[in-house]
Amino acid sequence: MTREDFESLPGDDVEALRRFAIRRTYPPGATLFRQGDRARELFIVERGELELVYETFSERLVVQMLHAGSSVDQLAILLDVPYPYSAVTLSEATLLRLRLDTIRTLEEMFPEIAARWLRLLAHALDRAHQRLLELAGRSAVEQVSHLLLHESAERNEPTVDVTQGELAATLALSRQTVSRAFRDLAREGAIKPERRRVRLLDLEKLREHVPH
Amino acid sequence: MTREDFESLPGDDVEALRRFAIRRTYPPGATLFRQGDRARELFIVERGELELVYETFSERLVVQMLHAGSSVDQLAILLDVPYPYSAVTLSEATLLRLRLDTIRTLEEMFPEIAARWLRLLAHALDRAHQRLLELAGRSAVEQVSHLLLHESAERNEPTVDVTQGELAATLALSRQTVSRAFRDLAREGAIKPERRRVRLLDLEKLREHVPH
C-alpha cells in the first residue's frame, strides 16, 4: 500500500512495540476497559473488531468502530486522564496490550515513534471531529448515507456489516428511524438492506444525500 | 493561576515564539483564512475573539470560539492538510502570525515546544470531540444549558456574550429554538437573557438540564 496510512501505526513501529506487549485473544462481547477507568494500558488491534462506547445515564452512543491496525487510547494515556469511553469487542479479537510504564519507557527509547504516534492520534481525533461536525443538524437519511459511504470507503468494500440498531447507536438515532432511512434509500436503488448487512448499490445516488 | 492550562500555550513558549512572529491587529469581521485554503500560517490570539466556522453549501456551523491565548490551527499545519474551517474575527483582535517555514525551523530548534504543542492540540481536539459527543441526541434546552455553563466556566464569568443567532449556529439549531429555550430557562430563573448577552443566575438549575 503506497498511500500514507494515518489510520494505523506503521508496520515497523508495531514490530518495535510488539516486543514489549502482551498479545491476547478475546471472545466477542468482552469489555477491555470501562469509561472512567484510569488509563493504564494501550491496545492495538491485530485482528477482529472493537466498538468504543460512550455512555451517559440514559444513552449509549457508539463513538467509533475499530478494525485491525487501529490503536486505542493513546490520548487518555498521554494526558493521564480516565478513559472517556468503554471498549467492547464485537467479534473475536486479538489485541496487543501495552502497560503504561512500558510506554513511558518506550517514549524514552523511541522518541521518534512517540512523535509519529502523537501525529497519528491528532489525525484520528480530527477525523472523529470532522465526522461529528458533518453530522450536526443533518437529517437521518443524510447521516445514514454519510456513514455508509464512510465505512464502505474505509474498508474498501461495497458492503457494510452492521445491524440497524448499531447504526442507530452510532448516529444517536432510533432504530426505527434508521429502518425508515434504509427503506427510502432502498426505494431509489441506492442500497440493498440485508440481514446484519447493507449492500451499497449506487454510490452516486448515496452521495447525492451527503452535503458538500 | 496554578491549575494547568491546557487551553493555551505556556507563557514562556509564547515568548519564545514571539521573536519569530508577525504581530498584527485586525478589525471585527476580518477573515484570517478560509476553509479549504492550504495551511501556511499559525495564529495565536493575543487579544480579542475569533470564531472558527465550518461551512457547507447550505449551512454555517460555528466550531469553536477563541479568546486570548488560544492558537489555531496547529493541526492543519502539522499534517499539511487544508484548513477544515474558516476563521473570522468577532471583535478587534491582535494576533501573532507564524509562517509555516518558520514553524518548521522552530520544531527543530525547540523540539520540547513542539511536543507540548502537540499534546495541547490533542487535548483541545478531545474537548471539542467531547463537546460534540455530549450534544448528540439532546434536546435544545439541554444543549443550550450545557454550552452556557461551558462558556461561562471557560472565562470564569457569570455572563456569556453571544447573540441567540450565534448560539444557534454553534449548536446547529434555529434561532427561534434558541429563543424558546431561553424563555423556558428564564421562566424558572436559571438565566436572564439580555441583548447580545446572557446572564447566568442559577447555575444549579442550569446544571439540572445537563445530563451526567
Next chain:
DNA sequence: CGAAAACTGTCGGATCTGCGACAGTGCCGA
C-alpha cells in the same frame, strides 16, 4: 436626528423523529 440594520420574541403550519407496539423472518441451539 432619522433611517437602516441587527437583534429579539412569538405565532402557526409543516416536517421529522422518538417511542411503543406488533408482526414477520431468519438463525441457532436444544
Next chain:
DNA sequence: TCGGCACTGTCGCAGATCCGACAGTTTTCG
C-alpha cells in the same frame, strides 16, 4: 424439528424542531 432469540419492517401518535412571517426594540451610522 422446534422453539427461542435477534433482527427487521411498519403503524400511529406525541412531541420537538424547522421555517416563514411579522412586529417590537435597540444599536449603528450617515
